[in-house]
Amino acid sequence: MPTVRQQGKFTVLLSSAGRRVALLRLFCQTLKHLGFEGRLVVADSSRTAPTFHLANSSFQVPPCLDPSFPQAVLDICRREGVDLIVPTIDTELPVYAAHRDSFASEGVLVAVSSQETIDICRDKVRTHSWLGEHGFPTVEQWCGVPLPSYVPFPVIVKPRHGSASVGVCRAQDREEMEFYLRRIKDPMVEIELTGIEYTVNFYVSRKGRVVSAVPHQRMEVRAGEVSKGVTVKHGGLMETARRLGEALPQAFGAMNFQCFLGVDGVARITEINGRFGGGYPLAYHAGADFPRWLIEAALGREVDRPEYFDQWDDGCTMLRYDDAVYVKKSELEPPNDRVRQSGHV
Amino acid sequence: MPTVRQQGKFTVLLSSAGRRVALLRLFCQTLKHLGFEGRLVVADSSRTAPTFHLANSSFQVPPCLDPSFPQAVLDICRREGVDLIVPTIDTELPVYAAHRDSFASEGVLVAVSSQETIDICRDKVRTHSWLGEHGFPTVEQWCGVPLPSYVPFPVIVKPRHGSASVGVCRAQDREEMEFYLRRIKDPMVEIELTGIEYTVNFYVSRKGRVVSAVPHQRMEVRAGEVSKGVTVKHGGLMETARRLGEALPQAFGAMNFQCFLGVDGVARITEINGRFGGGYPLAYHAGADFPRWLIEAALGREVDRPEYFDQWDDGCTMLRYDDAVYVKKSELEPPNDRVRQSGHV
CATH class of the missing domain: 3.40.50.20 (Rossmann fold)
Known part of the structure; x- marks a missing residue:
């Protein structure tokens, strides 16, 4: 201290x-x-x-x-x-x-987290290349390069540095894609993934250990943020969070990633955020007390209890409304x- | 009873x-x-x-x-x-x-309200023609007719029967407009209005008298609904609500309209809703107790106190968040x- x-x-x-x-x-x-x-x-x-x-x-x-x-x-x-x-x-x-x-x-x-980790999270192109280099499945993307002659439509056109779904457009064919590419600043193109969309909120200790990982399925999204979600104790997604948090250089604190879990069982990561996710309150209500661990960390106490990893409730459902x-x-x-x-x- | x-x-x-x-x-x-x-x-x-x-x-x-x-x-x-x-x-x-x-x-x-009033509210084209016939300023629109050779861009292209801003697109030029017209089901085109956007929540008694009218400025909108708003005791907007509620055939209960108030002082109405507006809680907190008047109406008591009309607080500000x-x-x-x-x- x-x-x-x-x-x-x-x-x-x-x-x-x-x-x-x-x-x-x-x-x-x-x-x-x-x-x-x-x-x-x-x-x-x-x-x-x-x-x-x-x-x-x-x-x-x-x-x-x-x-x-x-x-x-x-x-x-x-x-x-x-x-x-x-x-x-x-x-x-x-x-x-x-x-x-x-x-x-x-x-x-x-x-x-460290600057290096934040730099990886902040830029969708860097996120993509880092994920690829570290063996994490991700979504095929093109940015600033000529698109191949065959693109499997539909695709998503979005601003490279955007957030909260602002400016995200879905193109069904080449004409639509080119229309949006001309209108979005610093655009990138991604294949539209199929499967179920999950967010995984996870906590990384100061020693770089993933203390807890709580996936939730995004049942409904409003203005780019989950408005209805349910926690799912999915071992594969939790392990992905563990590997991710431990591979990111000096990651620390509350983080989250988003992915689509395909019928092939592969979780393709679309983004990583080095902060509390908007839907984190759901993980808290399920039992994952990230605020406590941050307060403990500030007091110089390391959180290191492996049982925390899955010590939270499956099927906890959040239904949001305006106050x-x-x-x-x-x-x-x-x-x-x-x-x-x-x-x- | x-x-x-x-x-x-x-x-x-x-x-x-x-x-x-x-x-x-x-x-x-x-x-x-x-x-x-x-x-x-x-x-x-x-x-x-x-x-x-x-x-x-x-x-x-x-x-x-x-x-x-x-x-x-x-x-x-x-x-x-x-x-x-x-x-x-x-x-x-x-x-x-x-x-x-x-x-x-x-x-x-x-x-x-009566079926006739609901029919007017439910269809943007009917709303528009009814407003015109009854001398209320509204927004120029085209629907199902050939567009004139000169259209003042930007324009808004939207589904005729849509709500909550779903499918609403802004077109800066003819190419964009035609792109959206081809993609939106049952589309219509409106001129983009300038000025300040207001919603006016008002209450019509069973005798068709407008008991209260509370305009609020839409400071910020999220997913088509006001997320930050402030009540404004604007006499012109309140009078518009009074005329509107009294002109609509057998209107009853909580209603609202949306408009743009231009620098010319003209309030151009874009839509009328025959129900509680999403932002109504702001009017309630300012002092306009529509639930009470509805309960009284169900008990057979007519609300008829002219002082209610402006008996609410100016400058009441609502800042929304998720619970x-x-x-x-x-x-x-x-x-x-x-x-x-x-x-x-």
Whole structure:
């Protein structure tokens, strides 16, 4: 422990927390279970983030790609005595990966993998080549190269660096494909996979061991995120998560991958995310307590219990709906010190 | 009152309730406020509807276009002593409008407008011509006719009978428009409106009087539904709602319209919905208690207080996030009697 931590207190900073209210609450709940006087701090570039109005303290920060972002977050850590930073969006991961040592020297653990692993996750073309090199089945893709004369339609045309299904188009024939290729910025083409779509949320310890892996079937998707899902204790998918987490260089924390499990039993991986998946609350409700393990890691305790790996409920089903926080318009206008301290999780 | 109602009890049936958990809770809360021993019953074609697992009783019913649907709902009404049916999805509105008299003869009020009004709302081409005939500004559209040689791009190409933004495409030029026209079933073309997008939730009494009208600006939309919105006390939009509700033949209950308010101050209406809007909970939190007025209507009391019209808070902001209900997979399998009675709102 490089810093003196106040006995019994623990502060989590949820970064770019946006609408991840469920995740905020899970950390809050876990801190209570562990007997901590816990505090949840939110950093977001927008005051209309629902989490902004529910945390103990909320700070408006520059967008994560702004050069002043790391310093702004460091200032919050000092002011609030933050012990653990949990990044949540893809674009901020490289920034946190690049700065995790400077946060560590202030006694703050950042729940992020190494830069190398984040670089692999962030770019669908790098993901694809890394998966191929390491013997993981993946989806055939073309990007920036002339397409072969025979392409098995339908195909998916999407932005190379996109996320949350934004700009994803399905082309049934060459005419449609070429139409979308002309209109999507930095596009790539993938074969449309058949089979059942799964997300596997997994947790990698600081020693690079995969502590837990929870596959869930995506029964229904809304705006690119699972809205109905069910956990499935599928040994093959869990083993894939184990191999993946151990093969990625210095992976750490909550991660997930998405795949299609074909009738041939092969799980073809389409993407890897180096952060909490949007559907992670389902894995938590099934029994996989990633927030606890991150808090333990920040306290210097290594999680190393092999029974955790499948210590969660099969068939746990999540059915999502909208809830909301209601605020007055005036609460969205920035006060002088860019902070609001009256939240409640 | 055609039936003997049990003193102090009131039962609401939320039809095709799906993920409308907030609406379910608002009715539950309102019944409590009114001092009723209230019960919330859900009918849905799917057991994966989140509301199915939160109501006092839930019934799996055939899809609303199935000929056996009305009888199935009537059976539930008898079994559960339903006082009020609240339809929620566009496709079931014509069915309920056609059968509202047979429900009335059983002592059940259906919160739906006349067939004529529902027919106007259900078809974008009819909506458009009705609005034009009644002097409401609307958006220029073409459907099933040769397009003029000059079309001001960009345009929106969408399915004539679509909802929730499914299949809606934006075309920047003629080539794009023709591409989408070939691919969308029963398509129509609209000019892309500029200005600020508003939804106005309004309530029409049984006498056809518009009791309340609450415009909200759509700050952010997700999967076709408002995810961030703010109420705006805009007199012009409120008056439009009043004229609309009074002009529609025998309109009744919770309704809403969507429009773009241009810099010229003209509100061009794009659609009218004869049901609770997805964003209605915002109007409720601002102070417009439509559930209460529907319950009063079922009790034979007419709501007629002109001060309700603007008795709600300006600048009330809704910031939505996902919550979820977690159930075991086994709970999604139908029991013998197709009913589950252990819910809790």
